[in-house]
Every structure is written in C-alpha cells, then in structure tokens.
Amino acid sequence: MSEHQYLRLVSDILEKGDQRHDRTGVGTLSLFGAMMRFDLSKGRIPILTTKKVSYRLAIREMLWFLSGDTNIRPLVEQGVSIWSDWPLARYQAETGALLSKKEFEAKILADTEFAKKWGDLGPVYGRQWRRWQGSDGQVYDQIATLIETLKSNPSSRRMLFHGWNVAELKDMALPPCHMVYQYHVTSDGRLNSLLYQRSADVFLGLPFNLVGAAALQAMLADQAGLALGDLVWTGGDVHIYRNHIDQMKEQLAREPRAFPRLELTRHPNSITDYKIEDFAITGYDPHPPIKGAVAV
Numbered sequence: 001m002s003e004h005q006y007l008r009l010v011s012d013i014l015e016k017g018d019q020r021h022d023r024t025g026v027g028t029l030s031l032f033g034a035m036m037r038f039d040l041s042k043g044r045i046p047i048l049t050t051k052k053v054s055y056r057l058a059i060r061e062m063l064w065f066l067s068g069d070t071n072i073r074p075l076v077e078q079g080v081s082i083w084s085d086w087p088l089a090r091y092q093a094e095t096g097a098l099l100s101k102k103e104f105e106a107k108i109l110a111d112t113e114f115a116k117k118w119g120d121l122g123p124v125y126g127r128q129w130r131r132w133q134g135s136d137g138q139v140y141d142q143i144a145t146l147i148e149t150l151k152s153n154p155s156s157r158r159m160l161f162h163g164w165n166v167a168e169l170k171d172m173a174l175p176p177c178h179m180v181y182q183y184h185v186t187s188d189g190r191l192n193s194l195l196y197q198r199s200a201d202v203f204l205g206l207p208f209n210l211v212g213a214a215a216l217q218a219m220l221a222d223q224a225g226l227a228l229g230d231l232v233w234t235g236g237d238v239h240i241y242r243n244h245i246d247q248m249k250e251q252l253a254r255e256p257r258a259f260p261r262l263e264l265t266r267h268p269n270s271i272t273d274y275k276i277e278d279f280a281i282t283g284y285d286p287h288p289p290i291k292g293a294v295a296v
C-alpha cells in the first residue's frame with residue numbers, strides 16, 4: 001500500500017514490457033492493465049519520494065480542470081508549462097513560425113487575442129467535466145451532479161464523471177488520458193475513488209495524475225462532509241518512453257520514504273473556490289529531481 005507499488009510497476013515494465021512504436025515516434029516499453037491502491041485515510045497523499053515531484057503544478061492543473069477552462073493562459077500565468085508544448089506544436093505547424101516555448105508563452109501572456117487563438121486546447125478535461133454538451137441541447141456539469149449525489153445518495157453506484165466525449169474527440173489537442181473517475185462511499189462515511197487512465201506515461205504523467213486524483217478526492221470529501229478512504233488507480237496502456245529508461249533505473253535504485261501529509265487549511269463553500277494555498281503538504285522529504293523530456 002505505498003510507493004513500492006509504483007516501483008514494482010516500473011520494474012515490471014522494464015522487465016516484461018512490450019517494445020512498441022507509438023504516436024510520438026519516441027517508442028515505449030508497455031504493459032496493458034495495471035492497478036495500484038493508496039490508503040488516504042491517515043492523511044497521507046501519494047506524492048512519490050523517489051524523485052522530487054513538483055506537486056504544486058499537479059494541484060494547480062487539477063484546479064484549472066475544475067475551473068472549466070481549456071486555455072493554457074491561466075496555467076502559464078501561474079508558471080505551469082506542462083501543457084504549452086501542444087498549442088506550440090499546432091502554432092508551428094499552422095504558421096511555420098519557429099518560436100521557443102519561452103517565446104510562445106511570453107506571447108500568450110502579453111496578447112489576449114493571441115492567447116484566445118493559439119492557447120486553447122479544444123474541448124478537453126475542464127470543458128467535459130463542467131460543460132458537457134448533450135445531444136439534447138443541454139449542458140451538463142458532471143462535477144456539480146457528483147457532489148450533489150455524494151451528499152444526497154451516497155450509496156449510489158452511479159457516481160462518476162467522464163472525459164471521453166466521442167463527438168468532440170477530434171477537436172481536442174489530446175484526447176483525455178485520465179478519463180473516468182468513479183466514487184464510492186463506505187457505510188462509515190469514507191470516500192473512495194477509482195481513476196481509470198487509458199494511457200499512462202509512467203515517468204512524467206503518472207506521478208502528476210496520482211497527485212491530481214488525490215487532491216480532487218480530498219476536495220470532494222471536504223465538499224460532501226466525508227472522510228477519506230482509498231484511491232484506486234487503474235491503467236490501460238501503461239508505458240515507459242525509451243528516453244526515460246535510464247531515469248527510471250536511477251529512480252528504482254532509490255529507497256522510498258514515507259508519503260507526506262495533506263491537509264486542507266480552508267473549507268470553501270464551492271468546489272471552484274479552492275486555491276493552491278489551501279493545500280498544506282507537510283513532511284515531504286524526496287530524493288533529488290530527475291529530468292526527462294516529454295514526448296509531444
């Protein structure tokens with residue numbers, strides 16, 4: 001029930017992973033189907049300790065999803081660059097301009113019209129979670145419905161939200177990876193969650209996804225007046241990019257430490273009112289960071 005699960009998954013992939021070509025051209029080692037379970041009930045949050053994880057970026061990303069926004073501008077304003085490569089690639093492909101990521105981000109910040117035109121990722125996570133456009137003409141806020149159900153009918157088996165809106169996939173910069181989140185309330189009032197991730201970049205993406213899912217679970221429990229239970233993570237195509245193999249071996253050689261604690265220091269009335277300052281993480285004592293390039 002700890003970081004050893006992640007490290008075991010890494011060594012399984014390195015040992016038994018299928019060598020595959022992938023969309024990005026980088027190539028991966030991949031296994032299909034994996035599960036991990038983290039106990040959040042004692043106040044611990046799964047932020048990996050075998051490398052330093054920039055967990056604030058992952059929480060900021062989750063708050064951005066919850067805001068319903070799909071433009072990178074508010075992320076860039078907060079110093080979060082993890083989504084900038086995809087709009088930049090589109091800008092370069094469509095205009096032939098050769099800007100660095102830094103130059104592109106500076107233009108996104110300086111020019112609102114430019115940001116509107118080039119900074120949007122299409123109808124990705126935030127759009128589907130908060131404003132799913134139904135074929136009946138109605139707009140559905142899946143997060144609001146989830147919180148209502150957690151409060152009014154916690155034994156429901158229908159508490160989930162989904163990002164895979166088939167009709168809108170073609171307009172997304174990337175189709176959702178962490179695509180279904182399901183919730184469950186135990187008879188003694190603990191909130192469990194299960195995240196299904198169809199595709200997982202085990203070195204760069206997965207550590208962020210675990211932090212995001214745990215932060216979201218903590219906010220939902222706070223909104224619904226519930227305690228925390230387990231976070232179950234399950235992955236489909238679970239892969240290590242070829243240019244991350246050395247980094248993963250280095251990480252495997254490190255001894256994991258205890259996960260840090262998460263406490264929400266404020267209890268806003270709405271899921272959209274949380275701020276990064278509300279997340280108090282204590283006791284995080286990671287090994288040094290390990291760098292790796294993201295496959296675009």
Ligand SMILES: Nc1nc(=O)c2c([nH]1)NC[C@@H]1CN(c3ccc(C(=O)N[C@@H](CCC(=O)O)C(=O)O)cc3)CN21
Nearest residue numbers: 054081082083174201204205206208290291294295296
């Ligand atoms: N190939 C790929 N992997 C991903 O994990 C991923 C995508 N693409 N596309 C969409 C988002 C963007 N995500 C990303 C992108 C970059 C980092 C990254 O570079 N992380 C570094 C440094 C972050 C920083 O400090 O700025 C890390 O060491 O965690 C992480 C997640 C997750 N997703």
Ligand SMILES: O=c1ccn([C@H]2C[C@H](O)[C@@H](COP(=O)(O)O)O2)c(=O)[nH]1
Nearest residue numbers: 023175177178199200201205206209
């Ligand atoms: O939150 C995220 C977002 C993306 N990823 C990874 C998983 C894959 O390596 C790429 C997406 O490429 P696809 O070809 O669409 O699968 O991004 C992640 O791990 N976590």
